[in-house]
Structures are given as structure tokens and as C-alpha cells.
Amino acid sequence: MKYYVMTLFPEMVRQGLNTSIIGRAINRGLLSLECMDIRAYTTEKHGHVDDYPYGGGAGMVMQAQPVYDCYQDICRRTESAKKPRVIYLTPQGKTFEQKMAVEFAEEETLIFLCGHYEGIDERVLEMIVTDNVSIGDYVLTGGELAAMVMIDSISRNISGVLNNDISAETESFSDGLLEYPQYTRPEVFMEKRVPEVLLSGHHANIRQWRREQSIKRTCERRPDLLDKAVLDKKELELCKKYLPIS
Ligand code: 6GU
Numbered sequence: 001m002k003y004y005v006m007t008l009f010p011e012m013v014r015q016g017l018n019t020s021i022i023g024r025a026i027n028r029g030l031l032s033l034e035c036m037d038i039r040a041y042t043t044e045k046h047g048h049v050d051d052y053p054y055g056g057g058a059g060m061v062m063q064a065q066p067v068y069d070c071y072q073d074i075c076r077r078t079e080s081a082k083k084p085r086v087i088y089l090t091p092q093g094k095t096f097e098q099k100m101a102v103e104f105a106e107e108e109t110l111i112f113l114c115g116h117y118e119g120i121d122e123r124v125l126e127m128i129v130t131d132n133v134s135i136g137d138y139v140l141t142g143g144e145l146a147a148m149v150m151i152d153s154i155s156r157n158i159s160g161v162l163n164n165d166i167s168a169e170t171e172s173f174s175d176g177l178l179e180y181p182q183y184t185r186p187e188v189f190m191e192k193r194v195p196e197v198l199l200s201g202h203h204a205n206i207r208q209w210r211r212e213q214s215i216k217r218t219c220e221r222r223p224d225l226l227d228k229a230v231l232d233k234k235e236l237e238l239c240k241k242y243l244p245i246s
Contacts, residue, residue: 003109004112006070007143013035014035025158030160039066042063043069050116061117061119061121064123089150101150175214177215178221181213219244
């Protein structure tokens with residue numbers, strides 16, 4: 001996967017993603033990350049990348065020219081047959097979720113466009129953006145943190161990025177349920193014991209206990225997820241026990 005991030009704050013994105021698992025994946029050549037400074041493409045003599053909005057109103061709007069030229073420079077570098085998707089980070093986009101992370105992970109190149117101020121001139125957005133994506137219903141000061149969230153989440157679905165390929169599969173959401181609770185040594189911490197079944201070595205019982213815990217958690221914390229979860233008859237009965245009475 002080749003990521004390109006178009007931003008006014010390339011250092012923020014570089015710094016944010018060069019740590020931990022994603023940083024290691026970049027160093028191992030499983031991913032590449034190019035943070036492109038939109039400001040470097042302005043033809044304005046004072047280096048401005050924004051201007052007042054036509055029609056008036058508060059704030060500034062990012063101009064089309066440096067964004068378009070930055071995009072063209074990325075296109076020149078990517079010699080792939082099809083045009084890469086361009087993801088514009090905006091609270092007006094479709095809400096990012098796990099299914100999209102898996103789908104985006106199949107692409108060979110992804111371009112992220114981060115806006116600031118009151119947004120970007122609509123004309124360049126019409127010309128280059130293929131996907132408008134939001135990371136949730138709240139407002140950020142810019143798209144950078146949202147791009148970093150998406151890159152982190154997409155990357156863990158790319159083969160080799162996680163130490164163990166099965167962990168991407170068995171974690172929260174992949175079967176529509178929240179993950180079960182985890183424990184490690186010691187067996188007793190401040191008088192609280194690890195659930196006995198986990199020490200039993202009885203793998204079928206452990207699997208069943210974990211499945212039940214996942215269902216219990218989902219009922220208690222995210223009952224909205226149950227609509228899409230695949231549950232058998234006995235598991236549906238379990239839900240009645242755990243679902244908060246409405
Ligand atoms: Cl993707 N961008 C910005 N600027 N704000 C947001 C967002 C994205 N998602 C939620 N708020």
C-alpha cells in the first residue's frame with residue numbers, strides 16, 4: 001500500500017504515524033507514506049494557500065490551485081493503470097467503519113486530502129475527490145487526525161502489518177460483536193481472581209465462555225450492533241438476559 005497525504009501539516013502526520021506498529025510496517029516496506037505539503041505548490045508570491053470566501057462569511061477557504069497542483073504531482077509519481085481513490089476528510093462524508101477499512105486495504109494506492117479553515121474551494125473537490133469520509137459526528141480543526149485514524153485502521157488489515165494475522169480477524173467487529181475480556185498474570189490481583197475457566201485448559205469451555213462474554217458485552221454496551229451480528233437461537237435467548245430492559 002502506498003499512502004499519500006495532502007496536508008498543510010505534513011510533519012504532524014509523519015510524526016503521528018512513525019511510531020509503533022504502523023511505523024514498523026513502514027520501515028519494513030509493507031507500507032509507504034508520503035506526506036505532501038500543499039503549501040509547497042502555491043504559485044502565490046507570499047505563499048498563501050487560502051483566501052476570503054466569495055459571498056462573505058466567517059473564516060478562510062483553501063484555494064484550488066495548490067491542491068490541484070499537489071494532486072497532479074502525486075499522479076505523475078504513481079504509474080499505476082487506474083487512477084487512485086482520493087479520500088477527502090470531512091464531517092460531511094460517509095461515516096468511517098470497519099467494513100470500509102477492509103475495503104480500502106485492497107487498494108494499491110490511496111490519496112488523503114486534509115482540509116483546514118472553513119474548507120476547500122468546491123471546484124477542485126469536484127475534480128479530484130472520489131470518496132468523502134468522516135470519522136464521526138463531531139468537528140475537528142482539520143482532516144489530519146482523521147486521515148491518521150483511517151490509515152491506522154486500514155493498515156492493520158494489510159497482510160504482515162500485525163504480528164499475527166488471525167488477531168485482525170478475531171477482534172471486535174469482525175463477527176459483529178465486541179471482544180471478550182482478557183486477563184494475564186498474576187492469577188490474583190488485589191484479591192480479584194482470573195475467571196476459573198481460563199485456567200482450566202478446557203478449550204471448548206473457554207471458547208464458549210468467551211463467546212458468551214462477547215454477547216454479554218455487546219448487549220450491555222453496544223446493543224445497536226446486535227442487528228447485524230449473527231447469533232443462533234440459544235445466543236438470542238442469552239441476549240434477553242443481558243439486554244437492558246427498555
Ligand atoms: Cl474526516 N474531518 C474534519 N475536519 N472534521 C471531522 C472529520 C473529518 N470527521 C469528523 N469531524
